[in-house]
Amino acid sequence: MTAPLLSVSEISKRYGAVVALEGVSLNVGAGEFFALLGPSGCGKTTLMRCIAGFETPDSGKLTLKSADLSGVPPHRRPVNMMFQSYALFPHLNVYENVAFGLRRKGEREEAIRARVSELLDMTQLAPFGARRINELSGGQRQRVALARALAPRPALLLLDEPLGALDRKLREETQFQLKEIQRKTRTSFVIVTHDQDEALAIADRIAVMRTGKVEQIAAPIEIYEKPATRFVAGFVGEMNFIEGEIARDDGAAFVTSFARLPRAECALPQGARATLGLRPERIEVSRDGEGVAGRVEDFVFRGEYTLLRVRVAPDVVLRVGAYDGRFAIGDDVKLTIAPDAGVLFAESE
Template sequence: MRRSFAPWSDPAAKPLIRFENVTKRFGDAVAVDHLSLNIYESEFFCLLGPSGCGKTTLMRMLAGFEHPSEGRITLADRDLAGVPPYRRPVNMMFQSYALFPHMSVERNIAFGLKQDGLPKAEIAARVDEMLRLVQLERLAKRSPSQLSGGQRQRVALARALAKKPKVLLLDEPLGALDKKLREETQFELMDIQHDLGMTFVVVTHDQEEAMTMADRIAVMDHGRIVQVATPGEIYEQPKTRFIAEFVGDVNIIEGNVLGQENGHWRVRSRSAQPPLTIDDPDEVLHSDQAVAIAVRPEKMVIQRDPPGTDAVNVLTGEVWDIGYLGDWTVYRVKLASGEILRVTRANRSRYVESPIDWDEQVYVTFAPDAAVILAE
C-alpha cells in the first residue's frame, strides 16, 4: 500500500501544505532561503539535513511559532499568515516530549482536550482510543517518572494525536531513544500514521530514520531544498555530490569525461586503468568535463584474483582496514593513487574459507550501471 501511494506524481492532485517562496531571516542570518515545497494529504514527509540547515525553522513556521520574513504558507488552501498556533489544525511533538511530571499518563493525554472544552465523556473515549493506539492501557495511571524513554515517547505521541490534527509535526522524535528501540519505534510510527491516514511531517538529521519512515524526503542545505524525492530515488539517484555524501556511505572517484562509447560514458581517472565505463544516460556532459563518480560501497565487488579480461571498472589496491559488523564486513581499500575506497560485503554464511585479510592486494570492480555521474 505504501508503494502505491504517490499523489505527487498526479498532476490533478492538490497539495495539503504549500510553502511558496518562503524566506526566514534572523537579523542578517538567513535560515530559510526562498523555499517552495508541496506536501500531500496522508503523506509521511521528512525534512532531512545537517544541523543548522533550516529544517526546524521551516517546521516552526508551519506550526506558527515563527513567521516568514517573505512568502506564504497555506494549509488546505488557507493562508496561515496571522493565524496563531492554537488556531492551526496542526500539533507538534517536541524532542524533549515536554510531559507534565505531576500528571498521570491519561491526564497528560487529556490535557489538550480539556483546554478545548470537550465534554468529559468524549475526552474519556478519546483518551482510551489513544492509549490503545500506543499500547499503554496498563500504564494509564502512572506518572512520567515511572516510564521508560520509549514509553514517554508514546505518551507524547498520544497527546499530540488526541486532538486529531490535520498535520502532526515531529521534531527529532526518536533522538532520545537507544538504537534498537529507535528502530522498533520507526516501524510503529509508520503503522500508526498508516492506520490514521494523517499527514506526518518529521524533522531529522538521521538518514536511516528518514529512509525507513518517509514516503518522500526533502534534503535541505543552507536554508534551501536540494532534492525532493522518494527514499529510493534519493539514495540511488542523488542530484548533487552533497546529497550523495550526506545520505548513506558513498565512494567518490574524480575524473574527466572522454566521451561516449556504445551508449556509455568513458571517464578518465587517476584511480583506474583503463578509463571507467559509466551507464548514466540522464547526464548531458561534454568532453574533458570534470565529474565525480559516486558508487555505493555495497555495489562494489572485492576479490583477490584478477578479474577476467572482459571486466570493466577495475581498481587495484591494498586492504587498509577491516570492520566486521556481523551482517556486513567493511573493507577500506587504499588505491595506488592514495584514495581510500569503502567496500562492503554481506556475510551470507557463518564461515568463510581464507577470508581477505589486512595488507592483501585486491581488485575492486563495479558494474557500469552501479555508478552515478555527478556534474555538480
C-alpha cells in the same frame, strides 16, 4: 491533481545577517509521512516553527487545506507539534496527559474517554494509564507525547527530532511503531531529523536541506540511489567520491587515475571534469579474476557485511562493502564496478 494538504511557497526567514530560510518551497500530501532532513543549522527546525506559527516568515506563503496561514496564531491552526523534550506534564498521569488537549477544547467526558482509550491501545500504553510520567521509560514517554499530540485529531502533526533521546535499538523499534500509528490515524506527519537512517526508514518523501535551501525532494530510494547533488550524495549514506574526466572515443567512459570505467549513461561532454559518486555496496570485491587491483588497508566489521578500505592508487582509497568471505589487512583484491553503478556529478557541483 488533488491539492496538497500543506503548501510551502518561497518561504524566507532571516535573523539579522543570518539567512535561516531562502526561497523554500515544498508540498505535503494528505496522509503523507514527510521528512525534513539535514545537518544542524540547515533551517529545518525554523521551517517547522514557521508551519506551526511560532515563527513568522519574512516572505512567502503557507497554506493548509488551501487556507492561507498568514496571521493565524498557533492555537488556531489545525496543527500540533511534538517536541524533542516531549514536554509532558509530570503532575498528571498518562491518561490525563493524553486527555489534556481534549479537555481544553471542551469535549464531553464520554468522548474524551473514548478517544484516550483508542490512543492508549494504539500506542500500547493501555496498562499504564494511571502511571505518572516519572514512572515510565524513555520509549513509553515518547509514545505518551505522540498520543497527546494526536488526541485532538490535528490535520498535520509536526515532530521535532522525536526519537533523538532513545538508544539505537529502541529508536529502531519505535520507528516501526511510529510509521504504523501514522498509517492507522491517516494523519499527515512532518518530521524534522538529522538522522539519515531514520528518514530513509519511515518517510514517504524526504526534503534534504542545506544552508536554508532544499537540495532535493524525493522518495527515500531515489534520494539514496539518484541523489541530485553531491551534497545529498555525501549526506545520505556512505559514498565514495572519485575524480576523473569523461572520454567518448569508444563509448562513454569515466577515466580515473586507477582505471577506465565504462558508463552506461553519461550526459557530460568529452573531456569534462567530473566526480563519480559510488556506494560501497555497488563495488564487488574478490580475491582474483578481472577488475581493478587493490590492497586492503583496513576494515570495520558491521555484522551483515564488512566495510573494507581498499587502496587502488597512491592517492585513492575506496570504501567497499564485502558481503562474502573474510578479508585481512594486506590482502590483494580485485574490484568490479558495473557501468550503471553510481552517479556522475559535473565538477562545478
